[in-house]
Amino acid sequence: MRASDKAYAALREDIIEWRLAPGTVLAEVEQSERLGVSRTPVREALGRLSAEGLTTAAGGRGVVVTDISLEDIDELFELRETLEGKAAALAAVRGERPVFERLHAELLRAPEMLNDSDPARHDYYALVGRLDEAIDEAISNSYLAQAMRSLRVHLVRVRRLAADDAERLQAAAAEHAAIAEAIAAGNPRLAEAATTVHLHRSLSHVKATHTPH
Incomplete structure (x- = not known):
């Protein structure tokens, strides 16, 4: 499995299961350390998650987990x-x-x-x-x-x-x-x-x- 696919699968699962709650900031450095991959795969994974509507850009805060109302x-x-x-x-x-x-x-x-x-x-x-x-x-x-x-x-x-x-x-x-x-x-x-x-x-x-x- 490619590093970006690994990061995507892990982050997606954590969001879906509410281990990463709405509003959580997904900093590239922090997530790359947590998942054991470099920042580039994390950046690619966050892009895919944003395309699915699971994350979104929040101005100066970076990328955050979206909410469900x-x-x-x-x-x-x-x-x-x-x-x-x-x-x-x-x-x-x-x-x-x-x-x-x-x-x-x-x-x-x-x-x-x-x-x-x-x-x-x-x-x-x-x-x-x-x-x-x-x-x-x-x-x-x-x-x-x-x-x-x-x-x-x-x-x-x-x-x-x-x-x-x-x-x-x-x-x-x-x-x-x-x-x-x-x-x-x-x-x-x-x-x-x-x-x-x-x-x-x-x-x-x-x-x-x-x-x-």
């Missing part, structure tokens, strides 16, 4: 509904049904494994990630898939703002199962509707439980 969350979910609803509909038309039938079966079993332990949640998020990847592949639209991947970076940060209790995770698993089932059935209108329902409930949960940083 409730207004930002509303805007993200507006875009998410447009992109993911269309993607689910396309996947229902273009996707391989056995792939989504298997994901549907796994998602139906997901509530049984969900509890308050971190490993269980990690497994659940990995399963949801596989559903996302299956939809990305099924839609056969590289531009739409790239737009959704870029959006998901910010959605992971948003998820960390909310209290992800077991009850909400179990409900979300059922909602994801409904999406997979509609895609497997080849029903684009139902797939889009199931996606809309999931996003509405997710947004309501984030707003009800988010903790400002």
Whole structure:
């Protein structure tokens, strides 16, 4: 892995997981020492993060981690509904049904494994990630898939703002199962509707439980 890729991956992960909080100044010298790379790779990494909207120039302060407000969350979910609803509909038309039938079966079993332990949640998020990847592949639209991947970076940060209790995770698993089932059935209108329902409930949960940083 190139030094710039290493720096980018490390900084991106730290921002997404809130180890680098909004407003944190990312000084090149400090970050190069922390990550064990020279300043040039750090500079390149910060440029990539700024392009993704995870960092921004702050006048004389240099580069800082961007914030996420409730207004930002509303805007993200507006875009998410447009992109993911269309993607689910396309996947229902273009996707391989056995792939989504298997994901549907796994998602139906997901509530049984969900509890308050971190490993269980990690497994659940990995399963949801596989559903996302299956939809990305099924839609056969590289531009739409790239737009959704870029959006998901910010959605992971948003998820960390909310209290992800077991009850909400179990409900979300059922909602994801409904999406997979509609895609497997080849029903684009139902797939889009199931996606809309999931996003509405997710947004309501984030707003009800988010903790400002």
